[in-house]
Amino acid sequence: MASNPIDLKRRKFLFSAGAGGAGAVAAVAGGRVLLQPEAAVPAAKIPIADRGYQATEHVRNYYRTARV
Amino acid sequence: MARMKFLCDSERCISCNGCVTACKNENEVPWGINRRRVVTLSDGVPGEKSISVACMHCSDAPCMAVCPVDCFYHTDEGVVLHDKDMCIGCGYCFYACPFGAPQYPQMGTFGVRGKMDKCTFCAGGPEPDHSEEEFKKYGGNRLADGKLPLCAEMCSTKALLAGDGDIVAEIFRGRALNRGKGADLWGWGTAYGKEGVKPKSDKAKEGTS
C-alpha cells in the first residue's frame, strides 16, 4: 500500500510511526481485505479516491450559488 | 495548494439550523453529538446576529497542540483531522478549543468520555477514502468526492461558506462591496482592530499553510 504515492499523501501520518496499520485494523475483514487489490490499480484509474479538495464542476457550481 | 476554510457571514445567517441537520444527514452523527451549532447573539433585540460554528480547522490548531497522543494532523488543504483509534478521550482538545468543537459521546459519565468527535470538513479520517471504517468513525468524505462540506453547500442563505480560502474570501468581498458603505464591514474591522490588526504576513502565511 505504501508504494502508492497517493495513499501515502494522506496516510503518511498514520504510518510515519512505524507499526503497520493496515493489516492490524482489519476489524471488518471483508472491507479491509477487499481493499488490498486497489494498490495494484494505477493511479490514473482511481478518479477521486484518496484525494482532497479539487475544484470540480460540483464545487464550482457551489461557488456560483454563493455569489448570488 | 488551496487552503480550506469556513466563513460564516453573520449578515446572512438566519439561524435556520440547516447546517446542523445537513451535518447529521451527511455524517450520521448520533443524538447528543453536534459537530456544528448555530449561536444567536443579542437574541430577540435589534442587533441580533447569528453565527454558525464548528471546528474551524485552525492553522495553529490548539487541539493539535495540546493533544497528549498527537492524534491530530493537518491535511494538505489545512483540514484538521484526527485519528479516533489513537484518541484517548482525555478532553484536552475540548479545553483548548475556543469554538467548542470537540464533542464526546456519553460525555459526563465517569471516566468514560468516549473518543472525541468533531467536524472533519467532510473529509473523513485517516482510513482509506470511502472505506466503511472511515464512514463509521468520521462520517462522509465529500472532499474526496470533489465536493465540499454539506453544511455549507446546503446553507439556506449561503451565509456559511466553505472551500478554498481565497475563493471564499473573494465571495465575501463581493458581498461586502455590494452591501455598500462598509456599514457592516466597519464592525468587522473594529473587532479585529481590537484584537490587534492582523499583519499581512500572517494572512499570507495562513493562505499558504
Next chain:
Amino acid sequence: MKRILFLAALFASANAIAAEAPPASAQDQPPHNNVKLWQDVRSGQPQFTTVRGVETGVLIQSRGETWRELRNGPVTLYGGILLCVVLAAIAIFYKLRGAVKLKAPLTGRKMARFSYFERSVHWSMAGSFVILALSGLNMLFGKHLLLPLVGHEVFSWLAVLCKNLHNFVGPLFLFSIVVAFFLFVKDNIWRASDLHWIRTAGGLLSGSHVPAWRFNFGEKFWFWIGLVFVGLTISISGFVLDFANFAQGRSIMQTANIIHAVFALMFICMSLGHIYIGTIGMEGALDAMRTGYVDETWAREHHELWFEEQQRKTAARESGTAPASGEPAAQS
C-alpha cells in the same frame, strides 16, 4: 501573533476586506456596525442556541488559549526542568553524601514501627501514586519523549491504558489519602523537638542525629504539605476533570487542569525526596515500611524520643502498669 491565528481562521477573509472598507459613513450609523456583536462574541457569555449541552451557547471561549499556553509552556517546560533538577540534585547528593548509615551496629532486636494496616494503607497510597504519577507524566511528556521512540500505535495503546488507569486509580488514591490522614495524624502533630530538627535541617548535612518522636519534621512536612495539602488539591482538581458530569464549564476544567498539573509535578518532586530517603538514602528505612519492624539501633538513631517512649511503654507493660494515656498528653 501566533495566538490570534486560530481566531483569525474564523473570519480570516473578512478581516482582509475590513481593511479596505471605508469606515467613515458606517460610523454615522451606529446600529449598522458590529461592535456589539464582536464584544458579545469575545465575552464568552452564553448566548442563544438550540443545541443542547454544556456551554453550547458560547461562541468563543478564549481562556482555552491561556490554558494551552500555560500547559504547553511553563507547566511542561519548567515542570520538566524541575523534575530533571530534582533528580539530578538527588543523584548528586547521593554521590556526595551517600546513604545515611547507622552508626551503631544492629542490635538484632526488632521493634514494631508500622502495623499491617498502616503499611497496607501506605502501599496502596504509594502504589496508586506511582501509577498516577507515571500515567500523568505520560500525559504531559509522553508525546515528546515516548512517542518518538515507540511510534503512534504503541504509544496510543499505552496512552489509553494510562488515561484509564489514571481516571480509575485517582479515586482510590484519594481514598487512601483520607484513611492515611486519620491513621497518622496524631503522630504528625507539631512538637517542640521539631524546631530543633528544622534548625539543624534534620542533621542531613551535618550527619548528626536529631532526636525525633515517631515522625520527624521531614516526615511531618511530607504529611501535612505533601499528603494533606498537595494530595487533596490534586485529588479535588482531578475529580473536577474526572467527573465531567456536573456540567462544569471549560474554564473550571482549565483551571483545575493547571492546578492539577502544577501540584502533581510538585508532589512528584517531593515524593522523589521521600522515596530517596525511604530507600537508598537511608539505611534501614525501607525495612520499616516493608516489614513493619525496625532495629532498635535504627530507632534510637533516627527517632530517639519515640524509641525512648516505646522503651518506657514496653517497660511499663512488662511491669504491669498501663501505658501513659498518649504521647501528646505526655508531651504537653
Next chain:
Amino acid sequence: MLTKKSSASPVRGGRLARVRDRVDALLPATIDRRTFLKRSGLGIGAGATFSALASQVPFAMIGKAEAADATEAPKPGAVETRRTVCTHCSVGCAVDAEVRNGVWVGQEPVFDSPLNMGAHCAKGASVREHGHGEMRLKSPMKLVDGKYQKISWEQALNEVSAKLLEIRKKSGPDAVYWIGSSKHSNEQTYLMRKFVSFWGTNNCDHQARICHSTTVAGVANTWGYGAMTNSYNDMQNAKAILFMGSNAAEAHPVAMLHILHAKENGAKVMVMDPRFTRTAAKADQYVRFRSGTDIPVIWGMLYHIFKNGWEDKNYISDRVYGMDKVREEVMKWTPDRVKEVSGAEEADLYRVAETMAKNKPSTIVWCMGQTQHTIGNAMVRAFCCLQLALGNIGTSGGGANIFRGHDNVQGATDIGPNPDSLPGYYGIAAGSWKHWATVWGVDYDWIKGRFSSEAMMTKPGITVSRWIDGVLEKNENIDQDVNLKAVVYWGHAPNSQSRGLEMIEAMKALETLVVIDPYPSATAAMAAMVRKDGVYLLPASTQFETVGSVTASNRSIQWREKVIEPLFESKPDHVIMYLLAQKFGFDKELTKNIKVTNNEPNIEDILREINRGTWTIGYTGQSPERIKLHMKHMSTFDVKTLRAKGGPCDGDYFGLPWPCWGTPELKHPGTPNLYDTSKHVMEGGGNFRANFGVERDGVSLLAGDGSASKGADLQFGYPEFDHVLLKKLGWWDDLTEDEKKKADGKNWKTDLSGGIQRVVMKVHGCYPFGNAKARALVWNFPDPVAVHREPLYSTRPEMVEKYPTHDDKKAFWRLPTLFKSVQQKNIADKVYVTFPLILTSGRLVEYEGGGEETRSNPWLAELRQDMFVEINPKAANDRGIRNDDWVWVKTPTKAQLKVRAMVTERVGPDTCFMPFHFSGHWQGKDMIEYYPEGAHPLVRGEAANTATTYGYDSVTMMQETKTTVCQVVKA
C-alpha cells in the same frame, strides 16, 4: 451492512462505504428492498453477507468501486440520483436523492434549481431521514379496547368502507367529513376532490382553510386570483420589502436567500410584527404593534402616503376601482388614533410608508400573522389597497408576495378538496358541476344522484376549522340534515386547529374516525385518549415514495420522482383513494380517463385530466412532459427572472407558473408575475381580471385606456371572452373548424378545445379573463372597505367598545357562527382581567405544521426538545417566572398547558408567543401510552391549540389563533 439507518446506532448505513456498494451490487437484482435489509441486517460488518457472496464471485470482480462505476454501466446496486422536492414549505427546494438498492443513502443539494440553488433549512437538509422513518405508522391499525392493534389492509379497507357506507346509508353522504391535505401532490389532491364529489358531498377541506383562506378570498376578490403575485426570486428585484405577519426566516428560510440578496443590493427590509422575529433581525426597520391591529397600522401608513401625495395617481385611476372609499376610511386613521389602537409610533409608520413609497418597486409579504384573524379577509385587503395605492401590483419587484405554508398548499387550494369549489375555483354551481362532469367523462345526473339533494350539491360544505361543531352543534342549528358522524383525517394534523378541548369531545362523539397519514399519531393519540374503538389508522406513503407534481408558492409546478418504494406497509394516497373507491363502487367513474395499474391510478393521466379541465387558472399548459423537461434542465433558468435562456425550455418560466394558458401545444411560458402589463400575454404578461361585471353604480369596472398588456389588440379595458364576444369582435374565424364546434356556446373557462384562449392570446394578444380594474372596494364582503374590529378575546375593553366585531351569523358554511355575543360575554365576564396577556402563535424553523413528521425526525427533534412559551422579562418578573421554568399557560377555554418559559425580549410585555408544532402532551400529561406502538414522535409537548379560543373569519371561517388571551403562572 444494514443500509437502513437506525436511531439506536450512531453511524450505520447512510452514505455507504464504497466497499458496500460492491457488495450490494452483487445481490441478485430480484431481491426486494425489505428482504435485502433483513438479510443484510443479519450480517453486520459485511461478514455474513459477504462470505456468502464471495464464494460465487471471483475476487477480481470486486475491484475499486470508483473504477467500476466509471467504466461500467450502472447496475443494480449502483447509486441512482432521483430529483424530488422538499415537502416542508412552499419554497419548493429541489433535492437530489441518492438511492442504492431502494435505500435512500444520500442527499445532495441541487445547485441548478433556480428556486433554492441547493440551499436548505433545517427541515430541507434532513428530508432523507423521512426515507427511513422509524417512528412512522407501519401497518393499518384499529383501536380495540383503547389499544391500537395491527390489522391487514384487506380488513382495514373492508371495515372502513363498511362503516362509512353504513353511515352514508343511514345518515346520507353529508354525515362524513373528509379532511384532505396540502401535502398531497396536485394529482392526489385533485383526485381527492373528485373522490369526495363522487361520494356525494361538499364536506371536505384541507389546510388552506386555516392557512391562507382569507388571503385567497381577499386577494381574489380584489384583483382576480388568490395567489402570490410574484415569486421568491422576483423579490431580488425589489427596492423595499415589507414583512407583516410573516416570519420568513423561520417559516420560509430559503426565501431569505433571495431577500437578503435584494437587501445587499440596496433594498430596504422592514418588519412589522408583534414579535421581534428572526426576520426582524435582518430588517433595517422594525415596528412592533399590538397583535390584531394590522388594519390601523396599514391605514396609518396609507394616511401618510395619501397625505404626502405619494400614491400612484395614474395607476389608481386606470387600474383601481373604489380607492376613494378607501381614502375616506384611511383619513380617519390619524397618527394618534393609530398609536392608541396599535401602539405603533407615528414616526415609525411614516418612515415605513416613505420607504415603501420612495423605493419602488416595493413589495409586501404576509403570512398567517395576517390571515388567522376574525377579520383576516379585511386585513388582507387593506394590504392589497396599500400596494394598489403605490401601483406596485403587476410589476417585477413589487406585488403581494404571500408565502404559502405547506409544500403544496397552493396546488391543493387551486385544485384540491375545497368545500366551496371544484378544482380550479370553478365554484359549485350547476354549471361548474357540468363542466367537470364533462371533463371527468361522467354523467352530471349520476353525480347529482350521489348527493343527498341538488341543494346540498351547490351548498358549500363545513370547513375543517369547524368540523368539531358539525359534530357537536345541536342538529336544528346546522344547515344540513344530519350532524357529522364520521371524519376522515387524510393528511392533516388535529393540533393545528383551534379549540383542542372541544375537538376531544367531538372525537368522542363520532361514530368512526379514520386517519390516513404517514404519521397519524397526534390524531391517533387524542382519539385513543377518549375512545375505546371506532378508530382506524391507515399508513400513507410520503411524497418521496410516489411521483407527482407540486405547486410552489410562486405558482411554479415541479415534478417529484419516486425516491424509494413505499416504506413498511404504507400505500400512496391515490392508491388508497382508488381502493376505497372500489369498495364504494365508483372506481370506474373515478378513473374513467385514467389508467390503473396494480390499483394505482396513473399520476400522469391524472395530470393530463387536470390539464384538460382547469382553464380558469391556466393549469392547462403544464403537461407532465413539459414539467419533467424543466426539472431536467433547471440550470438553464435564470435565478432572477426564472426564465430559461436557450436550451430545450427556451423562453419558459421555471415550473410554468400558472396561469400557463392554453393547451401544452400552445407553449405558453407561464406567468412569473401576475397582472404585469409590461409584457405580452404570450410572454407571461397580464392585467387585472374582469370577474365582477363591467360596471357598478354607473362606474366602469373595466381598466382605463392604455392599461392593457403589451401588444394587446384591445388597448383598453375589456370583459372576459366568450363565444359571443369573439363573434362580435370578428375573431371567431380565427378558430379552427374543430375548435369552433367545441367552443360554440362556451367561454374561455369552459371551452375544452382551448381555441378561445389560443385565439385571444396568440392571435390578438389579449387576456382571456378580460382587463378590468382591481377592486379596492369589495362590495360583496361584510366590510367592503376594511375596517378595524377587535378580536373576540381582547385585552383592551375600551377598544372593543370602539371597534366591535361583526354580528353573529346564523348559517355560515352550514354552521351558526358567533361574533358579537362571544365578544360581549367576554367583556361582561371581564376576561381581560383574568387573562391579561395576548397569546399569539407561530412557526419554528425545525418543525412544520402539526409537527408529527418533523418531531419524529431525530435530526430535527434534538434541536427542539421542549414546548415553550415566550414571555417578556417584565411579564415574567411580575409573575416570578425565570427562564426555563415550567409554567402553566391558561386560557379562557379552561385549558392549561404545562410548558417551559422562555423569557425573552422577542415579545413585548403584553404578548406571549407559542409555537404550534407540538402535540403529545395533554394539559400536563404525556400521552405516550395512547400512541400506536412504535409510532410516537421523539419529541412531545403541549399543543398550543389545545388552549386556543373560539373565533372565525367572517368570510372564510379561518380560525383566530393569532390574537387570543392567556395568563401564565409558575408551575
